[in-house]
Amino acid sequence: MSAVSVSRLAAVLAIMAGSLSLHASREQQGTGLVRGRVEAIERTRSLPRPTIAEIAGAPLMNHDGAERRPSVVYLEDGPRGAFTDLPAGRARLDQRHEQFVPHVLAITVGTTVAFPNNDLTFHNVFSLSKVKTFDLGRYPVGQSRSVRFDRAGIVYVFCDIHSHMNAFILVFTHPYFAVTDDDGRFTIPGIPSGTYSLAVWSEAGRADAQRVTITGGSSVEAVFRVGRQR
Amino acid sequence: MSQCRTGLLAASMLAMAALASPAAAQTVTAARDGVRSVRVGGDVSAVFGPRDDEAFFNYTDYEHNALRIARVRLSGEWRVTSGLSFLAQAQTENVDSLDAIAAYVRWRPWSGRTLVIQGGRIPPVIGAFARRAYGPDNLVIGSPLAYQYLASLRPNALPDTIDDVLRMRGRGWQSSFPIGSTVPGPGIPLISSRWDTGVQVGWRHRSLELSGAVTMGAPAAPRLKATNDGRQWSGRVAVTLAPGVVAGLSGARGAWIDRDVLALLPDDRRESTQSVVGADVECSRGRWLMRAEWLRSGFAVPLASGSTPIAHLGASSIFTDFRYRLHPRWQIGMRLEHLGFATVQGTGGPMAWDAPVERVETVLGFRVRRNIDVRGGWQYDWRSGGRVRERGFPAVQIITWF
Numbered sequence: 001m002s003a004v005s006v007s008r009l010a011a012v013l014a015i016m017a018g019s020l021s022l023h024a025s026r027e028q029q030g031t032g033l034v035r036g037r038v039e040a041i042e043r044t045r046s047l048p049r050p051t052i053a054e055i056a057g058a059p060l061m062n063h064d065g066a067e068r069r070p071s072v073v074y075l076e077d078g079p080r081g082a083f084t085d086l087p088a089g090r091a092r093l094d095q096r097h098e099q100f101v102p103h104v105l106a107i108t109v110g111t112t113v114a115f116p117n118n119d120l121t122f123h124n125v126f127s128l129s130k131v132k133t134f135d136l137g138r139y140p141v142g143q144s145r146s147v148r149f150d151r152a153g154i155v156y157v158f159c160d161i162h163s164h165m166n167a168f169i170l171v172f173t174h175p176y177f178a179v180t181d182d183d184g185r186f187t188i189p190g191i192p193s194g195t196y197s198l199a200v201w202s203e204a205g206r207a208d209a210q211r212v213t214i215t216g217g218s219s220v221e222a223v224f225r226v227g228r229q230r
Numbered sequence: 231m232s233q234c235r236t237g238l239l240a241a242s243m244l245a246m247a248a249l250a251s252p253a254a255a256q257t258v259t260a261a262r263d264g265v266r267s268v269r270v271g272g273d274v275s276a277v278f279g280p281r282d283d284e285a286f287f288n289y290t291d292y293e294h295n296a297l298r299i300a301r302v303r304l305s306g307e308w309r310v311t312s313g314l315s316f317l318a319q320a321q322t323e324n325v326d327s328l329d330a331i332a333a334y335v336r337w338r339p340w341s342g343r344t345l346v347i348q349g350g351r352i353p354p355v356i357g358a359f360a361r362r363a364y365g366p367d368n369l370v371i372g373s374p375l376a377y378q379y380l381a382s383l384r385p386n387a388l389p390d391t392i393d394d395v396l397r398m399r400g401r402g403w404q405s406s407f408p409i410g411s412t413v414p415g416p417g418i419p420l421i422s423s424r425w426d427t428g429v430q431v432g433w434r435h436r437s438l439e440l441s442g443a444v445t446m447g448a449p450a451a452p453r454l455k456a457t458n459d460g461r462q463w464s465g466r467v468a469v470t471l472a473p474g475v476v477a478g479l480s481g482a483r484g485a486w487i488d489r490d491v492l493a494l495l496p497d498d499r500r501e502s503t504q505s506v507v508g509a510d511v512e513c514s515r516g517r518w519l520m521r522a523e524w525l526r527s528g529f530a531v532p533l534a535s536g537s538t539p540i541a542h543l544g545a546s547s548i549f550t551d552f553r554y555r556l557h558p559r560w561q562i563g564m565r566l567e568h569l570g571f572a573t574v575q576g577t578g579g580p581m582a583w584d585a586p587v588e589r590v591e592t593v594l595g596f597r598v599r600r601n602i603d604v605r606g607g608w609q610y611d612w613r614s615g616g617r618v619r620e621r622g623f624p625a626v627q628i629i630t631w632f
């Protein structure tokens with residue numbers, strides 16, 4: 001190879017390197033968002049067992065009928081660098097009117113969740129999930145217990161005293177997820193440019209993941225249809 | 231199975247069957263008045279223990295061994311409106327019969343007040359244990375002596391003298407007396423696990439709970455239809471003393487002897503009252519749960535012969551339950567109890583009218599899933615009378631509920 005050829009190759013390589021560097025820089029700096037809607041069937045809220053042995057008038061809990069349960073939309077493959085330096089967050093799962101509020105909570109690994117009791121009765125929060133097994137014991141109104149979640153996955157949360165109480169905690173290794181609102185809508189902002197697999201978790205059933213491509217400043221729409229539709 | 235029981239059972243099962251399809255529809259249709267129309271629950275349990283054809287320490291008034299039993303229970307609640315509900319519960323033990331444990335109407339006259347009126351086959355007011363679900367809420371495998379162990383007295387058979395009573399010490403699983411039914415049959419516990427029929431009122435305000443009932447039977451002998459003379463009056467007051475600490479006082483008085491048997495006695499000996507007073511407490515905090523209950527029962531027993539027309543036979547029971555959760559999946563439990571009987575004067579001298587019993591039961595439980603428990607336990611009983619004076623029983627229980 002001649003000296004000219006060598007210098008030209010070096011120049012091309014340098015440009016390519018510069019281009020790659022620029023591209024990588026754009027990937028890191030340019031972000032977009034995914035928004036959309038999850039169309040899921042309405043689920044009945046878990047009801048208390050029949051209060052056959054009740055005599056003294058217990059407060060009548062207004063356990064509403066069917067409702068649209070929240071879903072969680074998330075990136076299956078988070079952007080490079082999204083898995084490190086996650087801040088140790090804090091979240092809250094209330095116990096109110098013999099229900100966990102919210103019913104679905106999405107957090108990142110390392111988050112500590114508080115379980116305050118805002119009912120007039122005792123509660124006993126526990127989970128037998130492999131991701132996190134815990135039992136907070138019985139504690140009264142005004143008190144709270146906390147659990148730190150260090151592994152990713154789904155945690156099923158129950159009350160040992162009230163068998164109809166249940167909730168889900170989804171623990172992620174990255175921050176690119178969103179819990180749907182009452183209308184099933186979601187927005188995941190701040191996603192670095194790139195192509196990702198967008199998935200949904202829902203109590204109502206499954207839906208195929210979708211490929212979405214984010215470019216700087218773009219907004220991508222996605223609609224999931226989960227389970228049997230009304 | 232009596233015609234009456236069969237009818238009630240059929241009605242409750244039909245009601246549950248009829249409600250099953252609305253329940254399914256309810257999953258996609260919001261209910262009226264902000265409350266769901268139908269709820270269904272139940273539990274299934276199986277207890278594996280050794281045969282006990284000699285001591286009968288765990289024989290129940292359903293005539294089964296509580297440590298060797300398969301039980302299926304199904305409950306239903308149909309809320310017609312926010313203030314009116316129909317409730318029923320059916321149960322089978324060892325699949326040999328189907329019993330309607332409960333079938334009643336619940337009415338809340340005022341939506342803003344916690345006043346409840348219930349009528350039908352209703353939960354017992356007295357004590358605390360009888361209203362707890364047998365399976366998930368019972369801390370050990372067996373039942374407390376006061377609610378399970380059969381004393382020798384029978385509503386359909388009466389002794390002639392006090393010595394007839396003393397001859398039946400420790401034989402409550404199959405006692406016999408000369409007046410009334412002369413066929414040997416099971417006796418009665420201090421408080422039956424069966425529910426009585428009548429009307430009750432309950433009211434709760436802040437930390438105070440009051441309840442009272444008028445029913446047809448007696449604590450030891452509930453009735454589906456009136457076969458005795460008199461009504462049972464019962465009441466309970468409970469106070470939440472502090473978070474996790476509830477204490478209750480209760481009392482009841484009813485007629486426990488069948489009127490057909492009483493009719494065989496002279497007028498001045500037709501007394502058939504059972505009186506019960508009780509106190510109970512529950513304390514829980516963190517991983518601990520403790521319950522204790524004391525009951526004292528007095529049976530008026532007419533004696534056909536002798537100078538004493540009525541024998542007043544007292545009995546008392548006390549038990550304490552503990553549970554400690556070692557781990558989200560593991561728990562240990564224990565019950566300590568005593569069932570005693572008052573001393574009476576027989577021709578052979580003073581003696582307790584039935585053989586006192588002490589019991590210790592321990593259990594180790596493993597929570598397989600949220601609603602599936604496997605428990606292994608050991609129960610030991612001591613009795614101051616009868617053919618078998620003491621015996622231990624291992625038992626394994628599998629229980630699930632929904």
